[in-house]
Amino acid sequence: MTDLPSSARIVVIGGGIVGCSTAYHLAKLGAGEVLLLERGRLTSGSTWHAAGLVGQLRSSANITQLLGDSVKLYKSLEAETGLATGWKMNGGLRLACTEDRWTEVKRQATTARSFGLEMQLLSPKEAQELWPLMSVDDVVGAAFLPTDGQASPSDITQALARGARQGGVRIVEETGVTGVEVEGGRVVAIATTRGRVACEKLVICAGLWSREIGALAGVNIPLVPVQHQYIVTEAIEGVARNLPTLRDPDRLTYYKEEVGGLVMGGYEPNPIPWALDGPPQDFEFQLLGEDWDHFEPMMRLALGRVPALETAGVKQLINGPESFTPDGNFILGEAPETRNVFVGCGFNAFGIAAGGGAGMALAEWVAKGDAPYDLWPVDIRRFGANCRDTAYVRTRTLEAYAKHYAMAWPSEEHASGRPLRRSPLYDRLKAAGAAFGEKLGWERPNWFAGPGEEARDVYSFERPNWFDAVAREHAACRERVALFDQSSFAKFLLVGRDAEKALSWICANDVAKPVGSLTYTQMLNARGGIECDLTVARLAEDRFYIVTGTGFATHDFDWIARNIPADCDAHLIDVTSSRAVLSLFGPRARDVLAAVTRDDVSNEGFPFATCREIAVAGAPTLALRVTYVGELGWELHVPTEFAATAYDALMAAGAAHGIAPAGYRAIETLRLEKGYRAWGSEIGPDHTPQMAGLGWAVKLKSGQPFLGRDALVEKARAPSPRLLAGFTVDDPGVTLLGRETILRDGARVGWLASGGFGHTIGKPIGYGYVRDPAGVDAAHVLSGDYQLEVAGVFVPATPFLKPLYDPAMTRIKA
Numbered sequence: 001m002t003d004l005p006s007s008a009r010i011v012v013i014g015g016g017i018v019g020c021s022t023a024y025h026l027a028k029l030g031a032g033e034v035l036l037l038e039r040g041r042l043t044s045g046s047t048w049h050a051a052g053l054v055g056q057l058r059s060s061a062n063i064t065q066l067l068g069d070s071v072k073l074y075k076s077l078e079a080e081t082g083l084a085t086g087w088k089m090n091g092g093l094r095l096a097c098t099e100d101r102w103t104e105v106k107r108q109a110t111t112a113r114s115f116g117l118e119m120q121l122l123s124p125k126e127a128q129e130l131w132p133l134m135s136v137d138d139v140v141g142a143a144f145l146p147t148d149g150q151a152s153p154s155d156i157t158q159a160l161a162r163g164a165r166q167g168g169v170r171i172v173e174e175t176g177v178t179g180v181e182v183e184g185g186r187v188v189a190i191a192t193t194r195g196r197v198a199c200e201k202l203v204i205c206a207g208l209w210s211r212e213i214g215a216l217a218g219v220n221i222p223l224v225p226v227q228h229q230y231i232v233t234e235a236i237e238g239v240a241r242n243l244p245t246l247r248d249p250d251r252l253t254y255y256k257e258e259v260g261g262l263v264m265g266g267y268e269p270n271p272i273p274w275a276l277d278g279p280p281q282d283f284e285f286q287l288l289g290e291d292w293d294h295f296e297p298m299m300r301l302a303l304g305r306v307p308a309l310e311t312a313g314v315k316q317l318i319n320g321p322e323s324f325t326p327d328g329n330f331i332l333g334e335a336p337e338t339r340n341v342f343v344g345c346g347f348n349a350f351g352i353a354a355g356g357g358a359g360m361a362l363a364e365w366v367a368k369g370d371a372p373y374d375l376w377p378v379d380i381r382r383f384g385a386n387c388r389d390t391a392y393v394r395t396r397t398l399e400a401y402a403k404h405y406a407m408a409w410p411s412e413e414h415a416s417g418r419p420l421r422r423s424p425l426y427d428r429l430k431a432a433g434a435a436f437g438e439k440l441g442w443e444r445p446n447w448f449a450g451p452g453e454e455a456r457d458v459y460s461f462e463r464p465n466w467f468d469a470v471a472r473e474h475a476a477c478r479e480r481v482a483l484f485d486q487s488s489f490a491k492f493l494l495v496g497r498d499a500e501k502a503l504s505w506i507c508a509n510d511v512a513k514p515v516g517s518l519t520y521t522q523m524l525n526a527r528g529g530i531e532c533d534l535t536v537a538r539l540a541e542d543r544f545y546i547v548t549g550t551g552f553a554t555h556d557f558d559w560i561a562r563n564i565p566a567d568c569d570a571h572l573i574d575v576t577s578s579r580a581v582l583s584l585f586g587p588r589a590r591d592v593l594a595a596v597t598r599d600d601v602s603n604e605g606f607p608f609a610t611c612r613e614i615a616v617a618g619a620p621t622l623a624l625r626v627t628y629v630g631e632l633g634w635e636l637h638v639p640t641e642f643a644a645t646a647y648d649a650l651m652a653a654g655a656a657h658g659i660a661p662a663g664y665r666a667i668e669t670l671r672l673e674k675g676y677r678a679w680g681s682e683i684g685p686d687h688t689p690q691m692a693g694l695g696w697a698v699k700l701k702s703g704q705p706f707l708g709r710d711a712l713v714e715k716a717r718a719p720s721p722r723l724l725a726g727f728t729v730d731d732p733g734v735t736l737l738g739r740e741t742i743l744r745d746g747a748r749v750g751w752l753a754s755g756g757f758g759h760t761i762g763k764p765i766g767y768g769y770v771r772d773p774a775g776v777d778a779a780h781v782l783s784g785d786y787q788l789e790v791a792g793v794f795v796p797a798t799p800f801l802k803p804l805y806d807p808a809m810t811r812i813k814a
Helices: 017-028 061-081 099-114 124-130 153-166 207-216 292-305 351-368 390-402 426-431 467-479 499-506 550-563 589-595 640-657 664-674 709-715 778-783 808-812
Strands: 007-013 034-037 092-096 120-122 141-145 170-172 177-183 186-192 195-204 224-233 245-248 253-258 261-266 314-324 331-334 341-345 434-439 442-448 482-485 490-495 518-524 530-540 543-548 571-574 579-585 611-616 619-624 633-639 660-662 722-728 741-744 747-758 763-771 786-790 793-800
Touching: 007 017, 017 034, 017 153, 017 341, 017 351, 034 153, 061 153, 061 351, 092 099, 092 124, 099 120, 099 141, 099 741, 099 747, 099 786, 120 124, 124 141, 153 170, 153 351, 177 207, 195 207, 195 351, 207 314, 207 341, 224 292, 224 390, 253 292, 261 292, 314 390, 331 351, 341 351, 426 434, 426 442, 426 640, 442 467, 442 482, 442 660, 442 664, 467 482, 467 660, 467 664, 482 640, 482 664, 490 499, 490 550, 499 543, 499 550, 518 550, 518 709, 530 550, 530 611, 530 619, 543 550, 543 633, 550 571, 579 589, 579 640, 589 633, 589 640, 611 640, 619 640, 633 640, 664 747, 664 763, 722 747, 722 778, 741 763, 778 793
Parallel strands: 007 034, 007 195, 034 170, 092 245, 195 341, 482 660
Antiparallel strands: 092 141, 120 141, 177 186, 186 195, 224 261, 224 314, 245 253, 253 261, 331 341, 434 442, 482 579, 490 543, 490 571, 518 530, 530 543, 579 633, 611 619, 619 633, 722 763, 722 793, 741 747, 741 786, 747 763, 786 793
């Protein structure tokens, strides 16, 4: 055993592929003293029994890029370290056996091309030529990605470990972590089975054990172990060494070549959890018992695809636990609960595919304090309070596992662990026909069924069953008035003598305004990218009320809290649960509100972008004059216990004006027409406000310092490499979902970040960045001839930069 040092700048826990990759990349970055600790021996957790498939395509461009970084590393690692990795770029083949699946695959091929990967669409015969052993009687089509491949998990990990050692990393095996010391909200040391190690930063890459180790540091890591089985066969005649990896999602199975035979596994619809009380500490290079009864349905599905399996010898049925997460994405980033604790785990059985790129990204995050690019789909801050309970995490994770090869329907909702968080209006909304969705555990009305309609989603790649219902709600908001329950909004108070000073530093817009002012603002990172997109209401000289999206509760609270200057007396408090939010929007909104309050809600008495305390049917209400749908309206923030009374009064007063309850899918169609941005779609950490057409909301001309200002000034000296644009399609039958390729004058220039339908204009709408390294401005965007590639079909599109629907001069400020 290597001697254990008493201190290290960075300690990495876990000697699997992700821990070794992170250590390797930290060494490359010259991050200082790095110590990697492994409880057993390298690869002894789940890495050693991983299947080793390396696919790249995901629904996010940046996660696809991250997986592509894995491929780049695996290509060169053997030459660098002198250790074999088993890497081979034999390509990946994906089958479609139904028309719906074929539509999904064609859309995936479009996504691949959007992200710079050449995915080829094949006929069943062409697919069989690449994979001669399979039967294609039921195959509709296939897609082939030539740059996918496979690797030897243990070999790659050992090569990464050697590369890390060559870079100065100290690797100590057979040393378990028993405690984490935290002082002043920061990690300062760890306790191990061989003594204490002081450290500045801690990186948890402990796979199955990550949740338990995170708890030692006060950090919640939402993952649980699930059994995952696959078989390894003897050599099979006709299995060539360059046989592509094969995914057959309609039969729930995958295949890869191994020593002339096949590895075959899959994702069954009835997964089995493991280690309900946490994995044992001495579980090293061990497997679980073979469960042939559980595997038999998968085997029968596989025999229908690969008849040669019926006579093939089976070397082993491998049953190894893997860590899975509630949404099927892995977990990266600095934990919000404890400073300088970073996490890289929960890889959902694609840790080998992600390991190289994830280690690179996490190492940069650790060394430099920021992710190298937008990694929101895997950021640990995407989880909320609902994921603190292990039973809930397990329930949702088993559903995500079972859906691994299920159809990835647009707008699909999870069903497990519901209902969990409910607004006080839940029963009223349900009685009114609400079809609920869920975000961060909150039940939220997506749409309302009318007479003869069932309040249940029926998913489709074309117009779904809620299309007409959303159109009705959309029209009600545009023409009359609609009431939305947005109680799930995240709501914070920033209080203290220096609250204004702190927010003025964190916010890109000017929040140093009089009491009663409401400010829409972004919060930027040091690169000028948009980290938060929210509203700030000034309640008093020393008190601000901050409202942000449901899904960003953890992220935005963490961002604000960690960026309050150390010399400021300012304290952030989460008050989300204290208030329900009733959003009253539409040209008749003032008439309805005036009927339930004696306060002055005229335009003169209650101007746009202001906030006031008013009474609504006796309920003390913080009213915010703001809109996200492009109509006159208010967000009414009501103490939870008054919510039902206020709701009933508003609905009763609105009856004379044709009021309608409305849901989140109508909010989406309304905001698309108005051109409002959504964080996580059109805007994020990689986009500056200027790129997103939001420069008007930045206080650059004021000369005041704020986080990200220097980067914006620097970027303004060169042409912008991309600009957000909107696109419409004249054919109302085209369905835009996001990730469709944007072509300008026949050349690929980007992809749609979001898509939907504008019910007022009667056209599909999409938004995406037009890219050109030489620079993009408004004239460049509007001068091109555009097409969108939608599931392999090229559709003419019209660009726009101004809102398609803008009643701002009449209704909103009237």
